[in-house]
């Protein structure tokens with residue numbers, strides 16, 4: 449039987465649309481080629497203005513983890529105290545990065561499926577002095593969204609001197625956010641809401657973050673040092689590390705798509721699709737992995753119902769055979785459910801195919817639901833607009 453490639457509905461990489469594939473497939477040029485130099489410059493200017501940044505945007509070859517490392521080492525010195533909030537696996541990864549760096553650190557950790565609250569952060573910062581606050585905007589292992597808007601308002605009012613670093617890997621470009629809310633460093637990578645292949649770290653550093661870096665002694669790191677990259681980002685004809693030419697073409701096309709859709713529309717679309725996906729997963733008997741009020745617009749965790757006897761890997765393999773790639777859970781949720789990414793350049797057709805594949809696989813695996821149970825809920829949610 450003819451089969452197309454499965455839809456990639458894991459929480460990154462996300463579907464890469466034709467025009468972005470074409471941009472990546474352009475003939476590779478020297479990074480001194482005036483066409484690249486000028487497109488690179490426009491791209492950086494767009495990233496700065498779209499997300500209302502008063503500093504600099506960095507586009508650097510590497511994965512999201514590289515961006516996490518770059519984000520923290522440029523603003524935290526060994527004299528600083530760092531508070532890391534963790535809502536799951538990727539928050540724990542930031543704890544690991546900070547502890548390997550030898551930072552003086554304390555943590556606030558949420559139970560799996562919950563978020564550290566704004567009140568908890570406020571209380572902790574009121575009790576002890578910290579210089580840097582680190583958090584994950586959307587925690588991909590649990591599908592939880594950190595209430596970032598509320599947090600930045602509280603921080604401005606009560607702890608304005610603390611520098612805020614946010615892992616926005618699974619949120620930037622899909623979830624409401626602007627740098628002028630009061631975040632100092634925001635970071636992401638190419639394979640999530642920007643809908644490009646993996647390979648680029650993208651960071652925004654506000655004026656205060658740049659000033660902080662400049663006040664610090666030389667870093668014991670080179671590739672990720674803001675000071676090495678700032679001259680390139682300000683004047684894209686300059687060289688520090690070879691830019692990922694084809695991914696820069698691709699990011700430029702991705703940003704063109706984002707501008708065409710409009711950031712606010714894009715944010716609304718992500719929330720709308722997320723609700724439709726969650727309604728249909730719950731109509732098929734899967735429980736959400738997090739409290740609904742904290743459920744993110746970009747990734748959902750669906751926990752298997754009681755008596756769902758099929759082994760987790762077999763179920764996901766069956767969904768794959770039905771034409772959609774979903775992801776397994778890890779940490780506390782390992783084996784208990786699956787994760788669906790719903791971010792980037794996706795549309796209702798992809799959502800319908802995703803839910804249809806999960807539904808067919810569920811029935812094939814012996815789950816007692818009626819054909820159409822999930823699809824009906826999805827269609828209803830999509831029609832309600």
Ligand SMILES: Cc1ncc(COP(=O)(O)O)c(C=O)c1O
Pocket residue numbers: 459460511512513514516538584586587588589615616617618637
């Ligand atoms: C929230 C979050 N932070 C960081 C990362 C790490 O990114 P990468 O795998 O590109 O290094 C991921 C990856 O999924 C993520 O979801």
